[in-house]
Amino acid sequence: MVKTSFSWINAVSAIVTKDLIDEFRTRHALTAMILFSLTTLVTVSFTIGIYALDVMLHSALIWIIVFFSAMSALNRSFTKEEDSGTILALKMSATAETIYSGKLVFNTLLLLVLIVVMLPLYYVMMNPPSGSNIALLILICITGLLSLSGATTLLAAVVARAGSRGSLLPVLAFPVLLPVLLTVIRGTGIALGGGSGEELKTDFLFLLSYLVIVVTASLLLIPYVMED
Amino acid sequence: MLKTILKSALGIWIALVIVAALLYAPPAMGLGDLSRIIYFHVPLAWVGVLAYLISMVYSVRFLRRGLIKDDSLAAVNAEIGFIFTLLATITGAVFARFTWGVFWNWDPRQTSIFILLLIYSAYFVLRSSVDEEGRRARLSSVFSIFAFISVPFLVFVIPRVYATLHPDPIISTESGFQMNAVMFRVFLASLVGFTGIYAWIFNLSSRLINLEQNNRRENE
Numbered sequence: 001m002v003k004t005s006f007s008w009i010n011a012v013s014a015i016v017t018k019d020l021i022d023e024f025r026t027r028h029a030l031t032a033m034i035l036f037s038l039t040t041l042v043t044v045s046f047t048i049g050i051y052a053l054d055v056m057l058h059s060a061l062i063w064i065i066v067f068f069s070a071m072s073a074l075n076r077s078f079t080k081e082e083d084s085g086t087i088l089a090l091k092m093s094a095t096a097e098t099i100y101s102g103k104l105v106f107n108t109l110l111l112l113v114l115i116v117v118m119l120p121l122y123y124v125m126m127n128p129p130s131g132s133n134i135a136l137l138i139l140i141c142i143t144g145l146l147s148l149s150g151a152t153t154l155l156a157a158v159v160a161r162a163g164s165r166g167s168l169l170p171v172l173a174f175p176v177l178l179p180v181l182l183t184v185i186r187g188t189g190i191a192l193g194g195g196s197g198e199e200l201k202t203d204f205l206f207l208l209s210y211l212v213i214v215v216t217a218s219l220l221l222i223p224y225v226m227e228d
Numbered sequence: 229m230l231k232t233i234l235k236s237a238l239g240i241w242i243a244l245v246i247v248a249a250l251l252y253a254p255p256a257m258g259l260g261d262l263s264r265i266i267y268f269h270v271p272l273a274w275v276g277v278l279a280y281l282i283s284m285v286y287s288v289r290f291l292r293r294g295l296i297k298d299d300s301l302a303a304v305n306a307e308i309g310f311i312f313t314l315l316a317t318i319t320g321a322v323f324a325r326f327t328w329g330v331f332w333n334w335d336p337r338q339t340s341i342f343i344l345l346l347i348y349s350a351y352f353v354l355r356s357s358v359d360e361e362g363r364r365a366r367l368s369s370v371f372s373i374f375a376f377i378s379v380p381f382l383v384f385v386i387p388r389v390y391a392t393l394h395p396d397p398i399i400s401t402e403s404g405f406q407m408n409a410v411m412f413r414v415f416l417a418s419l420v421g422f423t424g425i426y427a428w429i430f431n432l433s434s435r436l437i438n439l440e441q442n443n444r445r446e447n448e
Contacts, residue, residue, distance in 0.1 A: 179381035
């Protein structure tokens, strides 16, 4: 039993390493995602950066930018395997669950980079009101990202198998992610307004339970997606 | 023969329900004649949710057994559910206009039914973007199950974000919306009638699916 769980961890980390090396060489997903978020951020900042906005507005803007940038990056996670024809080799060398877990870890890392780049830039360009609870802000953003990548990874696989490119992923992901987006926008607004962690306790619990359920369902469903 | 009898009985039943809803049932206190829309709105919403549930069950059955027929039935149920929820949304918006003052205000009920419509629109988009039959069936079943899982979370989240004006959906003595015996009888008759319409459409479409499959087998 111990041995099998170790080999599973090894297999997942092999897939993550492979994706990291691939990303490091091409920098395709990363540049697309960062440039996408930068363009949206600059557009927002040009047009409404001079106004003093409500914290809830700031939080909604942050998550609109994050959602669409994330979609543009996560869309690639499985389609790149289909495009380069490596999906067959991948399926031969690992089980569907392992591939899913590896992609999930890689996607989460990718989104972490997004938030690390985007949040400071947002602060510089948009001047949200001072007095925010920064630690809580970072915590809620990371929890939100985990749920985001947890739910989107399976859908990215579905989109890749559907053989359709472009705009299908946001269409599929939006209704599934809406509970997360609503919770996280509310939580980010409270954190920006300087609220305490006590106020957001149920929100964190909600996001974590959503993550657990969504990842479990994905692990159960992914073999059917990968099957030919 | 039995089918003809059942069909005519259903037609007469629905006609009687319409007459009873408009003339026989008394108007509710405080709402007046507006309350008559519930004899149509609630059964529409009920049939919509029922069809979605059955669609989900067929999706699960498809993944377990792998028969294309199950997937076709899931798709048909999703279509029926979509039409019925769309009608429920419209009747609900009409009710909202004349009681709350606006057609649409992102009330929690309106938000959740809107998400349901979005989920199933995405389901149809996904179906139409895959050409190969087996793969389309698998992918859309997976999406249907996955999306259905997120619906209970909406029920939890949305009331925390917005307050509702919608009458209590559970008909009980404690709820704000009370029905007397006559209204309740008409309401139940309407529920039965609309469920009958659903059963009829379902029967027609599953027969159509069988015919198409036989036809294809003969051609091969």
